[in-house]
Amino acid sequence: MPVVTLYRRLQGRLPSWEPAPRAALIRADAGPLQAQRETLDVVCALLTEANVPYFCVRPLPNRPPVIAVPEDDRTRAFAALAAGGHPLFAARQPYGRQGARARQADAGRMRPVRRAAALLGDAKVVRLAMYFASPSRTLMLGPENGCDLEFWAREGDELVAPRPNPACDRVPADGPDVDGGEELFTPLACAARRARAYRTRPEFVRRLLDDIDFPIDAVYTWVDGGDPAWRARRDQAERDEALRTGAPLSEMATTEARFTSRDELRYSLRSLLMYAPWINRIWIVTDGQTPSWLDTTHPMVAVVDHKEIFTDPSMLPVFNSHAIETQLHHIDGLSEHFLYFNDDFFLGRPLPPRTFFEGNGITRFFPSTVHVPFGVPETEESPVHAAGMNNRRILENLTGRTITQKLKHVPYALRRSLMYELEGRFAAEFAATARSRFRTSRDISVVSSLAHYYGYLSGRAVPGTVDYTYVDLSLPKTPAKLRRMLARRRHDVFCLNDTAPTTVDQDALLARFLDAYFPTPAPFER
Template sequence: MTITPEPTVRHFADAMTGSSQGPVVTSPERPQRQAEPSGGTADDVYVEPGLTPLGAREANRFAVADLLRSVGVSFFAVRGTSDHGTVLAVAEGDREAVLGVLFRGMGQYPGHLSVIDAQAVVPAGPLSSRNPKAWRGVRTAAAVQVSWYRTDAGRHLVMGHEYGCAVEFWNWRGTHLVAPRANRVTWAVSGEGRNVLGAARLFSRFVSDHTSQHEAPSLPTRPEFLVSCAEDIAFPVDAAYTWVDGNDPAWQERKAAAKGEVYHAESASDARFISRDELRYSVRSLHMFAPWIRNVYIVTDDQVPAWLREDVPGVRVVSHREIFRNASDLPTFNSHSIESQLHHIEGLSEHFLYFNDDMFIGRPVTPHAFFTPSGKARYFPSRNRIPQGPVVDTDTPVDAACKNNRMLLRERFGRVITQPMEHIPYALRRSAMEEAERDFPQAWARTAASRFRAMTDLSTTSSFGLYYAALTGRAQPATMPFTYLQLAVPDLADRLQRLLDGRNQDSFCLNDAFSTPEDIEAQQELLDGFLNAYFPVPSPYER
């Protein structure tokens, strides 16, 4: 087999192969208990600054690839069935050389190893490479998976064996190399073929063509793996936020003027407008757990978060003035109004996720969680029901908007919507939003012109746009592991701790609809600790 050299990136594998550069990681240290991954131990965990799941995955692959090169073993990347790990194929005839170099490398820098039996009903769990039992069966295994567990400097995260690199042993059959287990594309490749470079997104749905080459470089593979599969998502996906700094005196003065009230400077410190800094951590959640996002747009009333770098590609602050078609609708202090204009963001992709700043991605997810490969958006109906009957004075603004949505959609499509949406990032189609605005110009304009929430509003992003897309064939219902946590609960500390310990939700929302000024200070201390522990790694967009 012949390989094409891939880009050189320094990781701690350099130390194992004798590089004078030295390791990037520090000595193994035991992280906090809640960070320990299932199926392994914390005996050999390496501290790595800037840790992300994608970074751990790539570091493990680099380490294994460097070891294979150090003994002249040729390999190619396989489109495996796991989105989190990687797979490298070697010829069966190189098994002894591969096992030898892995044994030596993991002797110097202990990690974890699991033996893969393609016929096993239950996969074998990882064992420390220090444990002789870890090496049993490696001479006949279909593959072995190798990893070095990593933790952040604060010991809040552990990226474990699921981010490891598997080495498969492919057998010669005539002129072809045959896989020892199934992958996403083929059982065999030509043994006479040469390696080519394949885009990183071919080897994990966790990355996209918009993930940087530094984070996820192209890999040497075989031409057979370069095909576009039916389940691939190749279209770009952006993220959009609405955000306001309620502590800003200039914003509060505009708000008071719009309400016809006298502005008092001391009101700027009103506890109900304290910024909890959720946006910073929500953006961190994208950086850590959704690196396939192309661009992040933050829509504001000419405000810029103090922590945000605007000189970094991939993020842009968008003023309300850029997206509102009717300038006389501004200023507005109504989220329904602002959301009705999001699809006017210049450069926004056809497929995008809309986040409130209290929504977070909770663990690595693929774009398939929000869109189908054919481009349909997924929406997540709530277990709640929209109240029956027309809008009445006792309705909340949320219920009133849902009723208005229902009335218009029933008139247009003859269908009745019964459920609001869960507080999960809203997967939207820009074309559906544009079309809905054209179909309902009066209701849309009325919502845009409402400076404060009104009983005539539509909830265009959290319900109307999703159902409109569904009724025109561009969206479908789905489910997702998620948590909605209302902050004004007496056992908030326990609930946050369970969420942190579990880390088993694709998304979560920390909503603050009912807190009193007296609640906020105690809540903030809990939230600061929770958010820093859950998302300890700054995004590239932070100062």
């Protein structure tokens, strides 16, 4: 087969940390959603061509798409798949309790459909998969992004499901077919940008209690610390601030690491589009800067200048993320529900919207094991800890409850209306922080702490869980950790940061890692 031959010619070029996979189709837009769509489309097309009855079923969370076929048509379904002759099509039984022959088919050797069908016995569920790879061969997609073929048993006038699903366990055998949007069957798809519809039954198109069918935007704050014009503004502001206060600014508020750009934004956006393609729009908040590689004409992305969102633009420029974050909800056109990212946040594997939101709009937050220190903010060296102390004071005065934990450095799920409510209720604190050009011990940290605990105490936010890791780029053990992360891809989210200046070699290592982990360009990259 040409694809198999092409892949074999390219073996040996894989990085040492990536295991050599079986033959794969090369796709410039390789990603979990692409793999699920393409596999689902192939299966549906083959079944349709062979006149095999089928309908798509809504999957359980964290499951791939599901296609149901009546048990009576099992043999015809396998024949249709085998007749398709797809060179990279394979099948296995993913949930094996159907006998030794079925388990043999699932013993780690993906078999072509024509050979596997005879070994699957009476398996009620079969995983169908195609293998895909990015042009760099550093991203491989296989069975985890395939689709499941379920065989529904006939009982009288009904078809009965072989396992649970979110909607129903039986449908009329001769019930009508309807079309359902792909977001019902592929949870990574964005309902607002519906690209496909699939054959299903009426029972599976109803709006369920926990469906997340509202738009979710993403907001980034970004700065290019190497821009001479920006540096001149910052240096002047530092001199003005030192003259006004009669004392130098805190080193932790002005450290170069806080403003250094290593092209993380490009790859953070790639991670977002690869692993959360359900995001609606992306807003990049900057101080008069635009990444050179960004196509600002693309309808999915917009650059927002600080002047557009600050209530009092006369206080600009500011170089304090706490100040900028108090103004994010002023973005014109921002959706009610949104995620806030720093450019050093990266998604590490597919995450559905319910990772961050409930179907009723409630947000999730992710507490850390790190504590907010007790003490007086004015004596705290870390502006981050001081802001946590100030958040604690606000909530103690309001509710009598004390916060003790920081939050993980992961995307923050927020509601625009709650941010406006906070700004109205604590106007003095918002205004004081917005006026702080550099971080001070008087700041509050709204989007990374206060909004979530306020939401929890008012019944609009709940704790969640996420598999997260933090990487300090300056540590000697970091190269080995990055190799493991790339090989395993098991973290939901990770943060790449530094607590000390990095070397040229460390920066080059980061660039190689990011390009290998996120090789698929976003559609708005020039």
